[in-house]
Amino acid sequence: MNELQFLTWVRGTGLNIAVAIFLLGVTWRLFEIYSLGRKKDLSMPRHASGASGFHTVFRRSLAPPGMLKRSPVSYIGGYVFHIGLAVVVFGFAPHILLISNLTGLSWPGLPSQFIDLAAVVTMAAMLVMLFDRISKPVKRFLSTFEDWFTWALTFLPVLTGWMAVQHLLLPYTTMLALHILSVEILLIVLPFTKLFHAFTLFGSRWYNGRVNAHKGVPV
Amino acid sequence: MSATLEKGIRVLKEVIDAPIASYFNSCVHCGLCAEACLFYTETGDPKYTPIHKLEPLRRIYEQEYTLLGRLKKMVGLSKAVTDDELDQWQALVYNSCTLCGRCSAVCPVGNDIVYMVRKFREGMSASGHAPAGIKDAVTRTVTVGSPMNVKLPALRAQMKHVEEDYGIPIPLDVEGAEYMVVLSSMEIMNFPEYLAAVAKIMQQAGKTWTLCSTAFEATNAGIQIGNSDLAKVIVLRIVEGAETLKVKTVISPECGHAYTALRWEGPNLIGRPFGFEVKHIIEVLGEFQAQRLLQTEGFETDRLTFHDPCQLVRRGGVIQQPRTLMNMVAKNFVEMPDAGYMNWCCGGGGGASAIEAGEDLRLEAFKKKKSQFDAVKPDRVVTACANCRIVLEESLEHYKMDIPVIGLTEMIADHISEPVPQAAAKPEGA
Numbered sequence: 001m002n003e004l005q006f007l008t009w010v011r012g013t014g015l016n017i018a019v020a021i022f023l024l025g026v027t028w029r030l031f032e033i034y035s036l037g038r039k040k041d042l043s044m045p046r047h048a049s050g051a052s053g054f055h056t057v058f059r060r061s062l063a064p065p066g067m068l069k070r071s072p073v074s075y076i077g078g079y080v081f082h083i084g085l086a087v088v089v090f091g092f093a094p095h096i097l098l099i100s101n102l103t104g105l106s107w108p109g110l111p112s113q114f115i116d117l118a119a120v121v122t123m124a125a126m127l128v129m130l131f132d133r134i135s136k137p138v139k140r141f142l143s144t145f146e147d148w149f150t151w152a153l154t155f156l157p158v159l160t161g162w163m164a165v166q167h168l169l170l171p172y173t174t175m176l177a178l179h180i181l182s183v184e185i186l187l188i189v190l191p192f193t194k195l196f197h198a199f200t201l202f203g204s205r206w207y208n209g210r211v212n213a214h215k216g217v218p219v
Numbered sequence: 220m221s222a223t224l225e226k227g228i229r230v231l232k233e234v235i236d237a238p239i240a241s242y243f244n245s246c247v248h249c250g251l252c253a254e255a256c257l258f259y260t261e262t263g264d265p266k267y268t269p270i271h272k273l274e275p276l277r278r279i280y281e282q283e284y285t286l287l288g289r290l291k292k293m294v295g296l297s298k299a300v301t302d303d304e305l306d307q308w309q310a311l312v313y314n315s316c317t318l319c320g321r322c323s324a325v326c327p328v329g330n331d332i333v334y335m336v337r338k339f340r341e342g343m344s345a346s347g348h349a350p351a352g353i354k355d356a357v358t359r360t361v362t363v364g365s366p367m368n369v370k371l372p373a374l375r376a377q378m379k380h381v382e383e384d385y386g387i388p389i390p391l392d393v394e395g396a397e398y399m400v401v402l403s404s405m406e407i408m409n410f411p412e413y414l415a416a417v418a419k420i421m422q423q424a425g426k427t428w429t430l431c432s433t434a435f436e437a438t439n440a441g442i443q444i445g446n447s448d449l450a451k452v453i454v455l456r457i458v459e460g461a462e463t464l465k466v467k468t469v470i471s472p473e474c475g476h477a478y479t480a481l482r483w484e485g486p487n488l489i490g491r492p493f494g495f496e497v498k499h500i501i502e503v504l505g506e507f508q509a510q511r512l513l514q515t516e517g518f519e520t521d522r523l524t525f526h527d528p529c530q531l532v533r534r535g536g537v538i539q540q541p542r543t544l545m546n547m548v549a550k551n552f553v554e555m556p557d558a559g560y561m562n563w564c565c566g567g568g569g570g571a572s573a574i575e576a577g578e579d580l581r582l583e584a585f586k587k588k589k590s591q592f593d594a595v596k597p598d599r600v601v602t603a604c605a606n607c608r609i610v611l612e613e614s615l616e617h618y619k620m621d622i623p624v625i626g627l628t629e630m631i632a633d634h635i636s637e638p639v640p641q642a643a644a645k646p647e648g649a
Contacts, residue, residue: 032285036237042486044496048536053305056329064325065561070254078249078327141265147248188631191285197245197328203243205240206330212323212331215483216536217560219324 007177010184018184019102025191026199033200038207046216056209056219057202066213073136077129084122088158091115119162126155150193156182224302227346231279240284242335243277244347245328246270252322252332257563257587258315258580269322269332272311273298276294276339285559290441305348307505312336313350314577315584316477318443318569320528324561340445349444350406352573356440357449364456365436366573367404374402379410387418392464393429398503399495400428400467401437401481403474405605413473413605413641416632420504424512428470434460437472438452439480443570445638451488454481461495468496470503473626475530475568482535499531500628501603508547515634518550521598525552526588526611527562527628528604541603547632549601555591563587567610583615592622601625 001009016051017212065076089095100106110118130151133139160179163169170178190196253259253268265271281288282297291297322332343349362368378389388410398421406413414554421428433454434457441450461469471478498506507513525545531537545552557563566584571577588611592600600622604606611624623642 018518028286029244034237036235036240036284038236038238039487042490042492043483044486044492051536060327060329066557067251067254067325071251074249074251124307136250137263138253138259138265140266142248142250142268142271144248154495194244194247195620197247200241200244201328203241204238204331208239208326208329208331208334210324211238211334215534 003171003174003177007173010177010180014181014184018187022155022187022190025188026196029191029196030199034203035091041195041211041214045214048213048216048218051205051209051216051218052214053208053210053213056212057205059209059218060205067101073128073132075124077125078130081122081125081129084125085154085158087118088115088161091118092161116162116165119158119165123155123158123162126151141179146193150189153182153186153189154195157186222344222345222347224300224305227342227344227348228279228300229404230345231276231339231342232283234341235276235280235284238331239276239335239338240280242330242332243280245330247328247518249327251324254282255321255325256428257321257566257584261584261586262580267315269316269336270330272308272316273335273339275308276335276342301302302346302348305343305346309343309348309350310518310577312339313353313569314571314574314580316569317529317566317571318534319531319564321529321561321564324533326462337442337445340443340449342445344445349446350570350574350576352575353444354438354572355568356573357444357446360436360438360440361449361452365404365407366438366440367408369404369436371432371435374430377407377414378430380593381411381415381418385415385418387415387422389418390427390429391413393427394430394464395466395564396427396429396464397467398426398428398470399431399434399461399464399468400470401431401472402435402438402476403438403472403477403605404614405438405474405609407435408471409609410605410626410629412629412632413626416626416629417470417500419632419635420507420513420628423514424507426512429464429466431457431460431464433463437477437481438474438476440570440573442476442480442484443573446575447488450480450484454485454488458485458489458493461493466495468498468503471497471499473500473603473605473608473628475535475606476570479530479534489600499535499537499603501531501537501540501544502542503539504628504631508540508543508605511633514636515547515631516636517548517634519630520549520550522551522553522596523549523599523601524592524595524597525558525605526555526565526600526602526607526624527559528602528607529562529564529568531603532560535579544627544631546602553595553597556594557591563591563636565607565610566614567606572606572610581610582614582617588614589618589620592620597622600624601627601630 068075091110092115096109160182164175164179252270256269258267282292316336318333320333360366439453441453471481478499484493566581608624614623
């Protein structure tokens with residue numbers, strides 16, 4: 001298989017396999033989790049303004065009082081790399097073209113220099129987060145193989161995409177194929193690892209907000 | 220009713236629901252919950268990270284309720300939860316967790332970690348891994364009626380003392396009274412001023428109230444140990460008492476977990492809504508204040524601060540009322556850093572104060588509370604939980620800090636003028 005055949009495969013069969021596993025995986029995992037259900041709360045509810053599942057879904061994106069100071073790297077690094085990823089994934093014109101081909105949805109892209117900067121900043125933030133995971137006793141203590149593995153799987157698409165655009169190290173075609181392959185691996189792994197928080201975090205925040213809203217506590 | 224590992228695992232499987240599944244799947248190991256836990260912040264030991272305290276529960280979830288986990292279990296790739304492991308986890312789930320709920324308040328993915336600890340304790344208890352201190356308290360509450368062995372004659376004696384000292388009748392078993400007041404044994408034995416305070420306040424407000432001879436003790440160590448069957452027995456006693464006396468509202472005492480047990484867990488434990496309302500005494504005082512039924516005179520002039528009981532603020536939503544009440548009678552009320560919703564625990568909630576083996580750790584964790592006190596240097600501390608009060612008193616003494624601790628209800632009652640004519644015209648409970 002030469003580099004062009006490799007690119008054709010990842011763009012065709014590879015992408016189909018990855019998207020299929022991703023969609024089936026997400027559907028199955030969501031069913032597996034939320035079909036467990038929960039018991040109805042029989043205690044008399046108390047209402048308070050600002051207390052609901054919906055409020056908490058949004059409010060939890062902000063650092064609670066005092067927490068930013070206690071763990072600035074987690075918050076600032078976390079914001080930067082999540083927003084950076086979103087900018088790169090959904091703002092880069094070729095990505096929008098792919099999404100448009102797959103779904104018909106389209107929106108204007110961001111300037112490529114900006115995407116370039118966002119990719120570099122995202123990688124820098126991810127490296128800082130990795131260093132924090134290694135150096136902070138609590139994070140190191142909690143970390144398992146999955147934490148290092150999913151970090152690498154998230155980092156590689158950004159790195160290979162940036163390198164492809166910059167024409168670094170390998171010929172463009174090969175690097176592009178590697179980039180697409182890395183995204184496909186990420187898609188396949190996402191539903192079965194902690195990366196699935198991208199979906200469950202909404203449910204978790206909602207449950208927490210809902211349970212506490214029942215008591216009249218805005219969380 | 221023997222406790223075995225098998226039974227514990229069965230119970231753990233039963234308590235896992237969609238929220239718990241969602242929480243475990245959302246955790247990204249960011250460690251922020253540790254920063255919210257006083258057992259971690261004061262010791263620096265990562266094993267006290269709240270989410271880590273749930274590791275056996277997480278594995279059971281994965282092995283029983285996920286496809287990949289079941290496959291791994293089938294081919295022998297997963298590690299089963301053992302008795303030894305649960306034994307090791309006892310110190311993490313009980314000694315170093317007061318169910319204060321700060322972790323649940325900060326988790327960025329929204330995990331309600333304390334909800335899971337509460338459920339995990341069900342399995343710990345069923346498998347025989349609950350600490351002896353709380354186990355004994357539950358046994359006494361179920362058999363005698365009080366965790367401190369307080370029986371009806373002891374209550375009657377205190378009622379008599381209060382009646383003699385304050386000249387106010389203490390009603391017992393009055394059918395049709397508006398309020399039924401339940402107490403914590405700590406209040407009966409250590410802080411009888413509380414009973415006098417309630418009597419004075421009710422008299423001024425012109426409300427009918429009663430104690431109940433079959434249900435005067437409200438603390439529920441069944442909740443703390445994590446045994447819903449026993450917690451239910453304890454709650455049912457109060458429900459039956461309240462329904463027999465046909466009261467409108469049961470007033471939970473100045474005790475955080477008693478409130479949680481009765482107000483939020485109670486109807487779920489007995490499987491039906493109550494035929495009466497449950498309110499914390501501070502909520503009732505807040506209502507009296509709003510309805511102008513609470514008239515105080517004079518002010519405390521020394522520097523006072525208020526310690527929010529966790530179950531009242533984070534787990535109960537009673538945040539503003541104590542502040543309004545403090546300002547009614549205190550000229551120099553200062554708030555500690557993090558006061559209110561994010562207040563730090565005294566270190567003894569959730570049954571922790573009943574565990575002898577956890578005492579050194581508890582005192583270490585108290586350094587957080589100490590730093591809050593050091594920041595505002597109060598002359599006295601006011602709180603609204605008898606357990607917080609005793610834990611604060613003991614810990615302050617350990618650190619040689621001369622700061623008296625008082626109950627908010629009593630302090631309010633101290634500022635109520637003697638309404639003798641009204642009392643003569645309208646004898647309570649008559």
